[in-house]
Amino acid sequence: MKKALITGITGQDGAYLAEFLLAKGYEVHGIKRRTSLFNTQRIDHLFIDPREGQTRFFLHHGDMTDSSSLMHIIQKVQPDEIYNLAAQSHVAVSFEEPEYTANADALGTLRILEAIRTLGLTKQTRFYQASTSELFGKVQEIPQKETTPFYPRSPYAAAKLYAYWITVNYREAYGIFACNGILFNHESPIRGETFVTRKITRGLARIKLGLQKCLYLGNLDAKRDWGHARDYVEAMWLMLQQPQPEDFVIATGEQYSVRDFVNAAAQELGIEIRWEGKSVEEKGFDAQGRCIIAVDPRYFRPTEVETLLGDAKKAREKLGWCPRVTFDELVREMVQADLKEAQREQLMRAHGHTVPNRQE
Numbered sequence: 538m539k540k541a542l543i544t545g546i547t548g549q550d551g552a553y554l555a556e557f558l559l560a561k562g563y564e565v566h567g568i569k570r571r572t573s574l575f576n577t578q579r580i581d582h583l584f585i586d587p588r589e590g591q592t593r594f595f596l597h598h599g600d601m602t603d604s605s606s607l608m609h610i611i612q613k614v615q616p617d618e619i620y621n622l623a624a625q626s627h628v629a630v631s632f633e634e635p636e637y638t639a640n641a642d643a644l645g646t647l648r649i650l651e652a653i654r655t656l657g658l659t660k661q662t663r664f665y666q667a668s669t670s671e672l673f674g675k676v677q678e679i680p681q682k683e684t685t686p687f688y689p690r691s692p693y694a695a696a697k698l699y700a701y702w703i704t705v706n707y708r709e710a711y712g713i714f715a716c717n718g719i720l721f722n723h724e725s726p727i728r729g730e731t732f733v734t735r736k737i738t739r740g741l742a743r744i745k746l747g748l749q750k751c752l753y754l755g756n757l758d759a760k761r762d763w764g765h766a767r768d769y770v771e772a773m774w775l776m777l778q779q780p781q782p783e784d785f786v787i788a789t790g791e792q793y794s795v796r797d798f799v800n801a802a803a804q805e806l807g808i809e810i811r812w813e814g815k816s817v818e819e820k821g822f823d824a825q826g827r828c829i830i831a832v833d834p835r836y837f838r839p840t841e842v843e844t845l846l847g848d849a850k851k852a853r854e855k856l857g858w859c860p861r862v863t864f865d866e867l868v869r870e871m872v873q874a875d876l877k878e879a880q881r882e883q884l885m886r887a888h889g890h891t892v893p894n895r896q897e
């Protein structure tokens with residue numbers, strides 16, 4: 538039985554990847570960090586207490602900023618594959634916490650690679666690094682592919698740039714089977730609530746049910762290439778099954794603006810939006826003339842990535858990978874899940890329960 542170790546298992550991709558690998562018959566180990574409240578909601582359905590039944594799913598406490606925990610876990614598990622998904626992954630937050638972001642995202646990657654090397658696992662353990670389309674930042678070529686020059690535009694992207702190159706370097710220097718997946722944005726119903734897609738589907742679903750008045754957003758003109766996380770974790774696995782370690786762009790090849798995403802989600806909910814104004818003054822009104830979308834400059838970034846569009850030709854040809862879920866299907870799945878969530882919230886309120894009114 539193959540053993541996989543996933544850092545960032547409690548995140549969106551970690552949850553989908555764990556499910557995927559368990560279905561493939563792997564023994565799956567995950568690293569979670571200690572938090573004062575439970576942080577395992579996305580993977581609770583996979584957990585079986587080993588004292589109560591047979592399981593192939595194990596969690597270990599560790600942190601990307603703590604070499605000793607990483608070293609200890611890797612030594613104990615002796616994994617065939619490591620998927621390094623853990624990161625401070627929010628671009629806007631990285632401007633507020635640049636040093637921590639560099640520590641977790643850049644040095645954290647080095648710590649794992651060093652553990653593989655010093656534990657003598659260079660021939661045994663294959664390594665996947667969660668690289669990102671944010672590396673392209675201020676784009677130098679359209680669409681972006683593996684050979685497009687990088688131009689990071691945030692502390693997050695700069696940290697990921699280090700992680701990208703240290704992965705390449707450990708591959709070349711020590712012969713580690715190490716791959717960078719340069720993944721474009723991928724979303725799902727379990728996407729973090731503060732990323733723009735989930736913020737939109739959750740916000741509009743709550744507006745539809747009268748739980749929220751207005752959704753405040755930043756740059757509506759930003760364009761992204763959005764896919765579904767379930768499709769993208771399969772590409773991670775495929776990269777580690779190849780005869781040679783290589784880096785791959787994973788993307789849909791289709792691009793939409795944040796405003797397009799709002800329109801698509803609103804349509805799915807039967808909300809008609811009329812847009813008025815430009816830039817910071819832009820607003821979206823519903824059929825009753827109520828302002829339900831407004832721009833809040835608080836969400837603008839000091840340096841923005843305006844447009845990203847990927848070309849996944851290499852992945853198509855070498856991995857046989859292509860996305861299955863279309864943009865409309867992605868939006869529909871997210872909207873329907875958030876509508877259910879909002880209905881649950883509405884019911885709780887109707888029965889007198891106190892529900893926090895969390896809005897980003």
Ligand code: NDP
Pocket residue numbers: 544545546547548549550551568569570572576599600601602621622623624625626627641667668669670719720721722723724729
């Ligand atoms: P999430 O933000 O959903 O998950 C991040 C994970 O990393 C969580 O499990 C989080 O733990 C964990 N983590 C954060 N800091 C630390 C730390 N110091 N030590 C240990 N664990 C830590 O991200 P996604 O699942 O969306 O993304 C997975 C990876 O892929 C990330 O590296 C991201 O940067 C990258 N990526 C994502 C893309 C996307 O569109 N989703 C596109 C390209 C790259 P906790 O749950 O406790 O917060």
Ligand code: GDR
Pocket residue numbers: 626627628629668669670671720721722723731732733734736753754755756757759760761795836837838841842843
């Ligand atoms: P991104 O995702 O920065 O691409 O990083 P995010 O959803 O945060 O932003 C996408 C674009 O939407 C604009 N935007 C807003 N963003 C947020 N979060 N909130 C808003 O209110 C808002 N309004 C407009 C942003 O300015 C941006 O242009 C994600 C993360 O998952 C990274 O970890 C990953 O590496 C990249 O995708 C690929």
